[in-house]
Amino acid sequence: MILPIIAYGDPVLRKECEAITAEYPDLKELIANMYETMYDAYGVGLAAPQVGLPIRLFVIDTTPFAEDEDLTKEEQSQLKDFRRIFINAKVLEETGDEWAFNEGCLSIPEVREDVFRKPKIKIEYQDEDFKTHVEEFEGLVARVIQHEYDHIDGILFTDKLSTLKKRLIKSRLVNISKGNISVDYKMRFPSMKKKR
Secondary structure, three states, X not given: OOOOEEOOOOHHHHOOOEOOOOOOOOHHHHHHHHHXXXXXXXXXXXXXXXXXXXXXXXXXXXXXXXXXXXXXXXXXXXXXXXXXXXXXXXXXEEEOXXXXXXXXXXXXXXXXXXXXXXXXXXXXXXXXXXXXXXXXXXXXXXXXXXXXXXXXXOOOHHHHOOHHHHHHHHHXXXXXXXXXXXXXXXXXXXXXXXXX
């Protein structure tokens, strides 16, 4: 089932998310719905707060990046079919010299900016069977993980921009939160919530 993606401005995107256990209701169905929602919006990652749930869960599939001809064959094969579920993730370390990459976000449509992040990460997480893994990732895979990981800590990529860049995109962010934007996937806008 395709879920509406929560737009910039909704308080759920600013929450530090809660860890979950294997008893979380309908988890397998939620994961399947998150993947379906992400693919419908042509995303490469989606975090639970983006579908309105303040829990430490995100899904990733970097396969679309594997088509990028600017990448080395090695990078392309690393990205191809990299599909992973991260539950209760904890970044243990980030290393290397920061590098810029143009990021976007399904909750902030039509806004793309260069964001600086470290190239290597070490992360501990649980898979959908709640088996714990500690792994290292680098390059674009690491970046997608860092972007989604920020979501479960209530951080958006726009928070990482310079003061000047933030000022320049402020009116676009306001328009997104008001729903004054045309998107080709299902979204829920904070200012259009039903008045009780």
